[in-house]
Amino acid sequence: MVARAARELKPGMVVNLGIGLPTRVVNHLPADFPVCLHTENGLTGIGPTLSAEQADRNLIDAGGAYVSTVPGSAFFDSATSFALVRSGRLDLTMLGAFEVGANGDLANWKIPGKFSPGVGGGIELAQKARRVVVLTTHTDRAGNPKLKDRCSLPLTAKGCVARIFTDMAVIDVGQGGFTLVETAHEVSPSEVADATGAPLNIPETTLPRF
Amino acid sequence: MKLPDKSSSIEAAIAQIKDGATVMVGGFGVPGTPFTLIQALVRHGARDLTVIKNDANEPDMGIDHLLQSGQVSRLITTHLGLNANAIRLMNAGEITVEFNAQGILAERIRAGGAGLGGILSDIGIGTELAEGKQVVAFDGKNLLVEPALRADVALVHAARADTFGNLAYVATAQNFNPLMAMAADCVIAEAEQLLHLGALAANDIHTPGVFVDHVAALGALSKEYAVVRR
Numbered sequence: 098m099v100a101r102a103a104r105e106l107k108p109g110m111v112v113n114l115g116i117g118l119p120t121r122v123v124n125h126l127p128a129d130f131p132v133c134l135h136t137e138n139g140l141t142g143i144g145p146t147l148s149a150e151q152a153d154r155n156l157i158d159a160g161g162a163y164v165s166t167v168p169g170s171a172f173f174d175s176a177t178s179f180a181l182v183r184s185g186r187l188d189l190t191m192l193g194a195f196e197v198g199a200n201g202d203l204a205n206w207k208i209p210g211k212f213s214p215g216v217g218g219g220i221e222l223a224q225k226a227r228r229v230v231v232l233t234t235h236t237d238r239a240g241n242p243k244l245k246d247r248c249s250l251p252l253t254a255k256g257c258v259a260r261i262f263t264d265m266a267v268i269d270v271g272q273g274g275f276t277l278v279e280t281a282h283e284v285s286p287s288e289v290a291d292a293t294g295a296p297l298n299i300p301e302t303t304l305p306r307f
Numbered sequence: 308m309k310l311p312d313k314s315s316s317i318e319a320a321i322a323q324i325k326d327g328a329t330v331m332v333g334g335f336g337v338p339g340t341p342f343t344l345i346q347a348l349v350r351h352g353a354r355d356l357t358v359i360k361n362d363a364n365e366p367d368m369g370i371d372h373l374l375q376s377g378q379v380s381r382l383i384t385t386h387l388g389l390n391a392n393a394i395r396l397m398n399a400g401e402i403t404v405e406f407n408a409q410g411i412l413a414e415r416i417r418a419g420g421a422g423l424g425g426i427l428s429d430i431g432i433g434t435e436l437a438e439g440k441q442v443v444a445f446d447g448k449n450l451l452v453e454p455a456l457r458a459d460v461a462l463v464h465a466a467r468a469d470t471f472g473n474l475a476y477v478a479t480a481q482n483f484n485p486l487m488a489m490a491a492d493c494v495i496a497e498a499e500q501l502l503h504l505g506a507l508a509a510n511d512i513h514t515p516g517v518f519v520d521h522v523a524a525l526g527a528l529s530k531e532y533a534v535v536r537r
């Protein structure tokens with residue numbers, strides 16, 4: 098699923114990979130792939146992650162991982178970092194999710210009474226990146242669908258999600274709700290539909306597998 | 308002409324902070340957090356503080372010491388995910404927490420430092436972060452009014468400074484420091500290297516010294532500045 102999501106990055110893009118699963122996407126890209134990675138705490142041109150032994154104490158990504166630079170990297174303050182986000186310079190962001198609505202709504206920052214660490218930069222990424230894709234397990238730990246007709250949790254942003262990569266499928270989100278695009282090996286379209294909490298459009302054609 | 312000398316001891320600078328003060332603290336995680344100034348504020352003991360900081364560091368690091376000592380009544384921040392102690396204090400009602408979208412916090416501080424009343428933004432419209440905020444129709448859009456933020460005191464960390472208070476940051480230790488260094492009535496900077504006038508090239512300065520009131524040299528860095536082994 099992470100390898101499949103990595104194919105979403107196209108040459109020339111400016112990309113922000115959210116904390117967690119999305120940051121692993123870089124492991125599936127060639128070292129010379131022409132893309133500019135951004136992190137909220139003030140860096141464009143993120144290089145490989147470093148071990149504690151190799152780390153520079155002043156150089157982290159927004160998740161706190163020690164990272165490196167590449168030729169052409171730039172450092173800047175937090176206002177500049179989000180100026181870049183809000184003004185539409187981010188071609189793509191890849192985020193985690195608690196819930197995604199069939200209307201493209203995203204909930205990924207708060208579970209009232211259980212988890213409320215604050216939204217960080219998530220709202221601006223979700224609301225302002227030119228393309229927002231979600232990388233998540235298809236269901237939560239209890240087996241409940243994360244893809245729902247409407248989100249029940251507090252929203253991060255409305256109508257922002259264009260595509261969802263899960264362990265079961267690739268699903269596009271559009272005017273007609275969820276549409277199946279690809280399935281994982283050994284997973285049938287009807288199994289994906291059963292694990293989805295809203296109607297799933299399944300094209301008549303044979304879908305690619307990943 | 309010679310530019311004035313603003314070098315100060317850390318204790319003398321921090322001693323000016325009064326009970327009830329609003330204090331901005333630079334840093335995003337470890338990089339750029341002024342750990343030594345924070346430790347001095349813990350020893351100074353000013354209470355009922357409103358602290359403005361991107362995050363609450365991690366347990367037993369940075370502003371967590373101020374939270375543990377009960378000196379903070381209100382925290383204006385973006386994310387507490389790495390500090391379970393801060394989340395516990397928030398959930399227990401021992402501190403009031405105001406969450407901001409990260410770039411909006413940065414821009415509110417920038418506006419405060421730039422002498423503006425606030426900013427207009429569509430960030431968070433349709434979410435609970437918009438609740439209670441004034442909405443204005445402007446240029447055909449509904450926008451939220453985000454008031455500028457200023458503080459009584461800002462505590463910032465620089466890699467290099469000169470005695471006039473010109474500051475230079477490195478790598479991702481820049482973050483909120485240059486913004487906060489413009490947005491407080493009293494700006495206190497700690498510097499890993501405090502240089503004589505002229506040693507910091509004019510082209511390399513991020514924060515002009517006119518914004519800075521006191522600059523203090525750090526000695527050997529404490530363990531808090533080091534790479535965190537998780």
